[in-house]
Amino acid sequence: MKISISNLTKYFAKQRVLDSVSLHLENIRSLVLMGPSGGGKSTLLRLIAALETPDAGSITLNHSLVPQVAAEQIPYRRTIGVVFQAFNLFPHLSALENIALPLTVVQQRTRSEAREIAVALLKRFQLENHASQKPATLSGGQRQRIAIARALATRPSVLLMDEPTSALDPEMTSEVLEMIQELRHEGRDLILVTHEAGFAKQAADTVALLSGGKIVEYGTPQQVLEAPNHEISRSFFRKILKY
Amino acid sequence: MQTTQRHGLSFLRTRPGETPSRSALTLSATLAALLLVAFIAIPMHRSGIQWDFSGLREYWRLYVEGWKTTLAISAAALALSTVLGLLLALAKGSPWLPIQFLARTLIELLRGTPFLAQIYLFFYILAHSVHLENRYLAGTLILSLFSSAYLAEILRAGIESVSPSQIESAQALGFTPAQTYRHVLLPQALRSILPPLAGQFVSLIKDSSLLSIIGLNELTQNAKNVASYTFSNFESYFLLAAGYLLLTLPIALGTRWLEKKIRYEN
Amino acid sequence: MKRLFRLLCSFSFLWLGIPSANSRPHDLLVVGMELGYPPFEMADSKGEPSGISVDLAHALAEFLQRPIQILNLPFDGLIPSLKTGKIDLILSSMTATPERARAIDFSEPYLQTGLCLLVPRHSPIQSVPELNSPKHTVAVKQGTTGHLYVLKNLPSAQMLVLDRESACVLEVVQGKAAAFVYDQMSVLKHWQQNPETTRPLLDPFQKESWAIGLRKNDKALREQVNTFLRSFREKGGFQQLGQRWLPEQKALFEKLGVPFVF
Numbered sequence: 083m084k085i086s087i088s089n090l091t092k093y094f095a096k097q098r099v100l101d102s103v104s105l106h107l108e109n110i111r112s113l114v115l116m117g118p119s120g121g122g123k124s125t126l127l128r129l130i131a132a133l134e135t136p137d138a139g140s141i142t143l144n145h146s147l148v149p150q151v152a153a154e155q156i157p158y159r160r161t162i163g164v165v166f167q168a169f170n171l172f173p174h175l176s177a178l179e180n181i182a183l184p185l186t187v188v189q190q191r192t193r194s195e196a197r198e199i200a201v202a203l204l205k206r207f208q209l210e211n212h213a214s215q216k217p218a219t220l221s222g223g224q225r226q227r228i229a230i231a232r233a234l235a236t237r238p239s240v241l242l243m244d245e246p247t248s249a250l251d252p253e254m255t256s257e258v259l260e261m262i263q264e265l266r267h268e269g270r271d272l273i274l275v276t277h278e279a280g281f282a283k284q285a286a287d288t289v290a291l292l293s294g295g296k297i298v299e300y301g302t303p304q305q306v307l308e309a310p311n312h313e314i315s316r317s318f319f320r321k322i323l324k325y
Numbered sequence: 326m327q328t329t330q331r332h333g334l335s336f337l338r339t340r341p342g343e344t345p346s347r348s349a350l351t352l353s354a355t356l357a358a359l360l361l362v363a364f365i366a367i368p369m370h371r372s373g374i375q376w377d378f379s380g381l382r383e384y385w386r387l388y389v390e391g392w393k394t395t396l397a398i399s400a401a402a403l404a405l406s407t408v409l410g411l412l413l414a415l416a417k418g419s420p421w422l423p424i425q426f427l428a429r430t431l432i433e434l435l436r437g438t439p440f441l442a443q444i445y446l447f448f449y450i451l452a453h454s455v456h457l458e459n460r461y462l463a464g465t466l467i468l469s470l471f472s473s474a475y476l477a478e479i480l481r482a483g484i485e486s487v488s489p490s491q492i493e494s495a496q497a498l499g500f501t502p503a504q505t506y507r508h509v510l511l512p513q514a515l516r517s518i519l520p521p522l523a524g525q526f527v528s529l530i531k532d533s534s535l536l537s538i539i540g541l542n543e544l545t546q547n548a549k550n551v552a553s554y555t556f557s558n559f560e561s562y563f564l565l566a567a568g569y570l571l572l573t574l575p576i577a578l579g580t581r582w583l584e585k586k587i588r589y590e591n
Numbered sequence: 592m593k594r595l596f597r598l599l600c601s602f603s604f605l606w607l608g609i610p611s612a613n614s615r616p617h618d619l620l621v622v623g624m625e626l627g628y629p630p631f632e633m634a635d636s637k638g639e640p641s642g643i644s645v646d647l648a649h650a651l652a653e654f655l656q657r658p659i660q661i662l663n664l665p666f667d668g669l670i671p672s673l674k675t676g677k678i679d680l681i682l683s684s685m686t687a688t689p690e691r692a693r694a695i696d697f698s699e700p701y702l703q704t705g706l707c708l709l710v711p712r713h714s715p716i717q718s719v720p721e722l723n724s725p726k727h728t729v730a731v732k733q734g735t736t737g738h739l740y741v742l743k744n745l746p747s748a749q750m751l752v753l754d755r756e757s758a759c760v761l762e763v764v765q766g767k768a769a770a771f772v773y774d775q776m777s778v779l780k781h782w783q784q785n786p787e788t789t790r791p792l793l794d795p796f797q798k799e800s801w802a803i804g805l806r807k808n809d810k811a812l813r814e815q816v817n818t819f820l821r822s823f824r825e826k827g828g829f830q831q832l833g834q835r836w837l838p839e840q841k842a843l844f845e846k847l848g849v850p851f852v853f
Contacts, residue, residue, distance in 0.1 A: 131497060133493065133496060133497060156499055156500075156501055157499065158499075159496065159497060159498070159499040160498070160499030162497075164494075164497035164498075166490060166493065166494065166497070168490070169488055169490040169491065169494070170490075170494050171494075172491065172494070172508075172509055172513075173513065174512045174513055174516060183498075183508060184498045184499070184500075187498075187500060187504050187508055188498060188499050188500065188504075232498075233497075233498075236498075236499075372675070373675075374675060445758075449758075449761055449765065453765055458767055460767075537754075538753065538754055538755070538758070539753070539758070540730075540751040540752055540753050540758075540762075546752065549667075549733060549752075550733070550738075550752055552667065553667045553733055553734035553738065554739070554742070556670050556671070556690075556691075556694045558667075558668070558671045559671075
């Protein structure tokens with residue numbers, strides 16, 4: 083995966099959330115974004131996913147520019163998989179239907195094709211027993227794993243995840259992290275926003291710390307997490323690693 | 326189904342997670358029915374009014390014809406008002422300001438003025454000016470318009486009650502706005518607004534009775550006519566009420582069934 | 592104030608089921624009429640009842656030396672209200688018909704009129720039998736003698752029954768109805784108000800007389816009302832009413848050679 087962020091700036095109602103951020107990385111499989119709340123990491127992820135439009139600057143992902151015009155953003159989003167913190171799944175559809183829906187709507191596959199792909203995905207992640215259940219009857223961990231499966235259904239080039247385990251208890255958290263680790267070993271390209279420092283150490287090729295709308299520090303997990311250079315990084319990790 | 330042993334009258338109370346016993350259900354239903362009957366029958370008896378349905382017998386055909394006409398008008402207006410209501414709801418949420426304002430004005434006018442006035446103004450002025458003289462068509466149209474304003478607001482409330490993160494999920498999957506409405510927003514919105522939706526359908530059926538003022542031969546008009554031929558106002562209106570109940574009860578029951586079906590699935 | 596209090600009392604008794612005729616103070620005379628039929632029954636600018644029938648009611652009250660109250664009720668609710676004792680008399684330009692006489696009693700007639708037609712200006716219709724065809728829509732007001740006439744005598748016509756007189760006239764004005772069957776005085780008035788779009792056929796095809804409605808077997812009151820009507824006529828009371836409220840119409844009738852109502 084190659085990602086190139088140039089002078090990216092984003093305002094939300096006069097608040098500068100991203101301040102001329104620049105980052106150039108190549109030949110990495112997974113990028114983890116960390117930092118205090120309001121620091122800009124979620125916003126950066128959403129800009130990469132073309133769910134928001136920057137006020138200045140640009141992003142290039144794997145040699146193509148992330149579009150900034152609405153008409154181009156919709157087809158672009160179909161090549162990216164996104165998983166949010168919570169309420170991802172459509173509550174009125176079963177797990178299987180959730181996964182099959184983008185296949186029929188966005189890829190215009192037939193229903194039987196979509197079903198096949200969905201069932202295969204569920205099997206792969208040991209979720210086939212829950213195929214006909216609606217999200218309300220599933221645990222948080224199961225829901226997130228199905229959400230990830232849904233994001234993978236259309237074979238995106240990159241998978242983006244915004245704090246996928248923050249709303250889960252420790253047991254479900256490890257359930258989901260295991261799945262992400264699996265994906266990583268398969269060779270999936272991932273961009274992840276998380277608080278889980280331990281996981282970041284294992285799963286990330288590069289960790290970037292965002293605070294106050296800027297990239298404070300970036301590098302390998304060993305560099306950033308164990309021997310941070312910046313005072314901001316140091317105090318952040320001290321806080322989150324305290325308990 | 327579990328039935329636990331209860332003491333005294335507490336068997337008449339429901340507890341979460343338990344289904345009530347059959348004896349509790351029958352007893353309660355009978356009591357409620359008796360009370361209602363008493364509430365109606367005692368004043369009726371005391372009023373000294375002699376109830377005499379015999380005068381209405383020769384006009385039974387008018388009731389049946391009127392009922393059928395009401396059914397036809399209500400069904401047509403139900404369908405049309407749902408389509409119009411959806412259009413209005415979408416228009417009100419449109420990012421294009423002129424469309425939004427047009428929808429808002431139309432909704433406020435239709436909801437904020439008496440239906441009676443709307444019928445007169447529509448039929449004798451608007452429809453007349455475009456040479457729409459067929460009163461059944463005009464009546465069904467204005468009934469549909471009137472109801473659509475209420476439906477639009479109900480639909481809008483339903484759409485807005487869907488969590489914005491649902492819209493985001495759909496967007497992230499690359500859905501167009503139309504696809505988002507169709508597959509994500511509307512199915513969820515409809516589930517949450519089932520009770521007020523049913524309520525509006527029932528209102529529509531009853532509101533159709535006002536169309537009698539432009540001479541449509543529906544149930545209310547015919548009942549009024551029979552009342553004036555026979556001077557049996559009470560008897561005629563009693564049958565009128567029964568006729569409408571026949572139309573509205575299926576909707577109430579149907580909704581309960583639908584709600585149960587959806588809830589169970591969830 | 593006292594009258595209002597008495598009235599409230601009588602209403603509360605009605606709720607408890609005791610017929611109000613027994614509990615209301617004996618001398619209040621409640622007269623029912625539909626205030627929507629100028630110049631006989633209408634409301635003035637303050638909303639107070641006024642018109643020929645109102646004047647007649649007050650004259651009756653004076654004659655009987657009883658306080659009077661006028662209740663504004665829809666026309667086809669008058670007979671039920673009389674039967675249940677909500678009112679004592681109906682004085683609302685009501686035609687005495689055999690059907691109505693089955694439900695209530697009538698005084699002697701106080702006015703002679705009849706059913707006439709109001710047709711669109713350029714309509715070829717000249718007489719009532721022409722209307723008896725499915726291609727003609729005939730407008731009538733709910734519960735009136737016109738309504739009953741069309742029901743009985745024009746079975747092939749499309750009968751359009753409306754609540755309001757003004758709606759019936761509008762139907763004729765807009766050409767939606769071939770004719771409006773109503774009483775002579777009103778047809779005349781409506782033609783005067785819509786000369787460009789309507790035409791009256793003023794010779795009555797069904798003669799009618801108006802009378803005051805009373806409860807069945809209320810013999811004493813009936814006698815009193817009849818006595819009043821006779822004396823009122825002798826004293827020229829009706830002439831005065833005609834002069835006061837219908838001077839133009841009186842003159843027009845004389846000119847057309849149609850006998851005037853009083």
